[in-house]
Amino acid sequence: MYFDLAPKSRREDLFNFEDVLERLKHGIESSRIVAVLAPRRYGKTSVLKTFLSESGYPHLFIDARRIIVSEGFMNIRGFMVELSNALTNFIRENRSLLDRFIESIKDINGVEISKSSIKLSWSKRNRADIASILDRLQRWASEQGQRIIIAFDEFQELRPLPVKLTHMLAYVYDNLPNIVIVVTGSQIGLLYDMLSLDDPSSPLYGRPIYEVRLRRLSRDEAIEFLRKGFEQTSIKVEEGFLSKAVEKLDGIIGWLTYFGWCVSTEHDLSIENVLEKASRQAVNEIEKFLKASRSERRYKVILKTVAEKPLSWSLIKRALEAREGIEIDDKNFTKLLNQLIKLGFLEKTNHNYVIPDPILKKGINDLM
Template sequence: MVVVLLFDLAPKTSRKDLYDFSEELENLYRSYRSARLVAVVGPRRAGKTSLILTFLNEYSVPHIFVDCRVVSLSEYGVSFRSFAESLSNAFNAFLNMHRGFADRLLSLLRGVRGVEVDFSIARIALRWKRRERFNIAAFLEALNMFAENEGVRLALVFDELQELSPLNLDFSKLLAYTYDHLRNLVVILSGSQVGLLYDMLGVEDPESPLYGRLVSEVRVRRLSKSESIDFLERGFSEAGVAVNRHVVEEAVERLDGLIGWLTFFGWSYVNGVRDLENIVDTASRQEAEEVRRFLARTRSEKRFRTILKLASQKPMRWSELKRALEFSEGVEIDDHNFNTLLQRLIKAGLIEKRDEHYTVPDPILAAAIQKHI
């Protein structure tokens, strides 16, 4: 198998492999230095995780990185147990990277309820059972004290935080407390489902503990057509593979500037899969799994499925989409109820409003809905 750094499917961790996201990288660094709460947002497959990991690595930022998708894929589902285990693993990975101060940090955690400390192997385990559950506020206070003692700003990263929305934990209250009192911690959140992420935070809800707090937003963009062509051509040049310009342009038209899918196309092509339709179908099957997980959490799965099918076929106005749904079901639907459904899909990043039309924003996602949902 040919390994090409630009087409490596793993998230990037180095500026030289990140392609041209220098502006976003600098924005993230400035936010880390000046803000308390940072949100990295953008469409699926836009490169948010690569941006964050590259930032952490290039600027040598001490950090605890929690991939919330791992929590959602746990055999225990999105539960306090899976959350505690993922946070324990993330903390232990941090200790492994910084063995020099492990004992000092573990000493601060030794007295925190629900935290098992093992000095011999420099590891912790966070208890999750109800009566002995770890005190998350006290855990964060110990991290803040450690950061203050060491003279550092410790980044707590929750990648794809909206995956934890089913968890019975008030993140807005916890983050508000961190924001107000734990001055040596910087919380960095990412989310593809931007609306759901901000709903969890409640930054626009006057009744939310986080209302009025500044969230520094770093938005990750789609690549332009010329950038997408340049990205593919650089990757193919790095691999020593000659590709017809027409093939590159066709892929760019289909993949709409999403660097994750451009990377997948380049990787597939370099490794012998030359049929664009085959590549798109393989990618769409992966994306279909995410849609199924979303649908499984809803109470209106059939209606959501129908709206997605309609919007994936062509852009539609609000009235056109509503009439098509009503025709499909053979019943009249209240405007308010329909709008609630539509807004839920928009917040989940599955539908986007463009110039008064509603559409599925990701071409691979559209293919997944049409073929596999």
């Protein structure tokens, strides 16, 4: 089913994306760290999950967003629980290695094994030693002549953790040749800040990363996606309806899926209704995000200004100054714009700044 909102994990539910799966495969075979990059709703999780379930690679899948959902915010306990679950799934899916692997990790500090599940302690006194676990994974993989994938979905969300993640990645890179790390990121700028590949003092300095970028669907592909998706449901739709929807939603597969899901579950063929619901959702997400920032008010003015019409640096700055009635330092202003770009809410094209997601743009215009 194309119009299922959960990320896809089976080939038959995944529309197109053969090229992306192929590049991901190539990256995993030829590199040590692979980054799957695209704004939200472009299909990163779907591609990664489909690849993991179809390729047969032993893997650990760590979903950073799930930690935030279950804990309310990122913290070490949530991370260790997620890692425990990933390890538990790992041994369940690889039954043949169960005994050997369990035997090899049971002496590690903070590792508790019961039946066929693994629990890692997160308390400061007895925190499970992640490096040792990685060493045992490497040993197992090299004995098997296999590569293991450790995947972090939305890696940049792990930023607040008191674990030195870039050191961990560098350790894997330099010492554990059978482990491949895959990270995905919606907030590409933040992700790269975190990895700081260009910073000589960063542990990952100079290590090449294999990038897999996802793109939007073309207009024809988007229409085909909707057509095939509706064919899988009992809803009959006209071609004109599809092209009108694509005009509004563009080629963002997540929005197209949401559209198909709304129309087919609610039998409501009003494009406007769906757009309104989608844009409310997009605005809720961004507002949650901005609320945590000291510059919330300024970010909002910038976003509203650009949502109305793409503008240049100096015109956006002028609008913000007019709103606040004071002059704003150039450097501070540029920092705000750059932060919005790093978060993926804003993009620079030629001389102007734009909001690339049409649904978010509509939401900011109508609701913020």
